[in-house]
Amino acid sequence: MAGYHLAQLNIAIPRGPMADPVMADFVAGLPVLNAIADASPGFVWRLVDQGGEDATALRPWGPDIMVNMSVWESVDALRAYAYRVPEHLEALRRRREFFTHDALGPHLVLWWVPVGAIPTLDEARTRLDLLERVGPGPEAFTLRMPYPPPV
Amino acid sequence: MDDDLDAIGALTDPARRAAYRAVVDAGPEPVGRDEVAAALGVGRTLAAFHLDKLVAAGLLEVSYARRTGRSGPGAGRPAKHYRRPARERAVTVPPRRYDAIAVLLAEAVEAAGADTAAYTAARRQGRAEAMPGDVVAVLAERGYEPETVDGTVRLRNCPFHRLAGDFPPLVCGMNLALVEGLTAGAGWTARIDPTPGGCCVSLSKNI
Numbered sequence: 001m002a003g004y005h006l007a008q009l010n011i012a013i014p015r016g017p018m019a020d021p022v023m024a025d026f027v028a029g030l031p032v033l034n035a036i037a038d039a040s041p042g043f044v045w046r047l048v049d050q051g052g053e054d055a056t057a058l059r060p061w062g063p064d065i066m067v068n069m070s071v072w073e074s075v076d077a078l079r080a081y082a083y084r085v086p087e088h089l090e091a092l093r094r095r096r097e098f099f100t101h102d103a104l105g106p107h108l109v110l111w112w113v114p115v116g117a118i119p120t121l122d123e124a125r126t127r128l129d130l131l132e133r134v135g136p137g138p139e140a141f142t143l144r145m146p147y148p149p150p151v
Numbered sequence: 152m153d154d155d156l157d158a159i160g161a162l163t164d165p166a167r168r169a170a171y172r173a174v175v176d177a178g179p180e181p182v183g184r185d186e187v188a189a190a191l192g193v194g195r196t197l198a199a200f201h202l203d204k205l206v207a208a209g210l211l212e213v214s215y216a217r218r219t220g221r222s223g224p225g226a227g228r229p230a231k232h233y234r235r236p237a238r239e240r241a242v243t244v245p246p247r248r249y250d251a252i253a254v255l256l257a258e259a260v261e262a263a264g265a266d267t268a269a270y271t272a273a274r275r276q277g278r279a280e281a282m283p284g285d286v287v288a289v290l291a292e293r294g295y296e297p298e299t300v301d302g303t304v305r306l307r308n309c310p311f312h313r314l315a316g317d318f319p320p321l322v323c324g325m326n327l328a329l330v331e332g333l334t335a336g337a338g339w340t341a342r343i344d345p346t347p348g349g350c351c352v353s354l355s356k357n358i
Binding site: 084086089092093096144 | 266343
């Protein structure tokens with residue numbers, strides 16, 4: 001097995017506070033999505049706030065910007081969860097009902113981390129900025145244009 | 152383009168086209184020459200001849216498998232099996248590149264966050280093209296390759312495969328809306344429910 005895992009960060013601006021009716025379907029579905037992720041083949045780690053269930057309370061880059069960060073064994077493992085799990089694909093399909101990405105620029109970035117390393121939010125921010133500055137490359141890329149792990 | 156034209160040209164022979172159809176209709180699992188021979192009502196040598204021509208043209212690919220339940224010494228030589236490869240073939244004259252513009256449009260819709268408008272357009276178009284009749288026949292006509300399993304209609308082919316691979320939430324969302332439109336009023340519910348290697352939508356009959 002290669003010595004690298006895939007780190008993922010995505011950011012979004014919720015259309016209301018978590019208790020707002022506009023977010024109700026998202027909030028109701030989140031525990032299921034997280035439980036499926038935790039049990040998915042190739043899942044390694046995901047960021048959680050002090051509540052320990054999810055990262056919805058973390059707002060490191062301003063009160064309006066929600067973050068989601070995770071680590072997977074491979075691009076295929078992440079793709080399988082993101083796009084082949086019906087509950088998750090359905091949530092993605094409806095993402096604009098719950099979130100906007102206006103003025104955020106790129107809102108999802110992937111990069112490789114050594115096995116066992118837990119990425120930090122500062123590191124994630126650096127990768128997202130790099131993606132915005134120069135586009136997809138080996139240091140910061142997207143699911144549509146993945147790069148292989150370092151050799 | 153010559154390569155694609157040669158591949159498609161191999162389907163002009165009716166017997167060969169029937170052999171191709173037999174492999175495709177058999178589903179995602181590779182099929183042996185005996186099954187194709189039975190489907191066509193011809194001998195296995197003739198079936199194998201057509202199948203190998205289709206392989207040479209790049210329209211089918213070969214895998215080898217032993218008959219189920221047998222392994223080890225004495226199980227015999229693995230038999231040749233055939234299936235449709237992932238590679239797509241298309242020829243347009245004069246040259247047209249609708250796929251290239253589709254990617255740009257999808258990028259623009261994503262960047263604008265206009266998914267909902269795209270779903271609305273797809274649903275409207277589906278309704279406009281809806282035909283009375285059996286939903287399975289309607290979806291088969293659209294190239295979805297429907298298959299009914301335990302009361303659920305699963306769609307073995309995604310007509311937007313490559314675009315859906317690049318923009319899954321957007322294209323699967325549009326596809327769901329399109330299928331909802333096409334089948335509106337027929338008493339079925341379409342939902343996001345990906346079939347491995349196939350479409351992201353399945354349908355079940357309303358109770």
